[in-house]
Amino acid sequence: GIARRLIKAALREAAKKREMRYSDLKKIDRGVRRHFHDDITVAVLFLDHLSVDTSNRIPTFSIRGGAPVHASTQSSPF
Secondary structure: OHHHHHHHHHHHHHHHHOOOOHHHHHHOOHHHHOOOOOOOOOOOOOOOHHHOOOOOOOOOEEOOOOOOEEOOOOOOOO
16 A cells, blocks of 8 residues: 555665665665664555544554554544
C-alpha cells in the first residue's frame, strides 16, 4: 500500500545520498543500516468519512516494528 511506497521512497533517497543503490542498502543488516539513515515512521490517515463503517465496534490497530497503535472507536463527527 501507500505506507510501503512512502518508506521505499525514503530509503531510495537515503541510498542516493550515500551514493549507493537501493538494493545494496536493503542488503545491509538492520543494526548496521542505522549508520545510513535515521528511523523512519509512516502514518497514513484515510479521511474518506463516507467509507467508514460505523457498525464496526472493533478498534483498528497496526503493529509495525513498535508498540501497537490503536484507532479511536468513536464515530466520526462528520
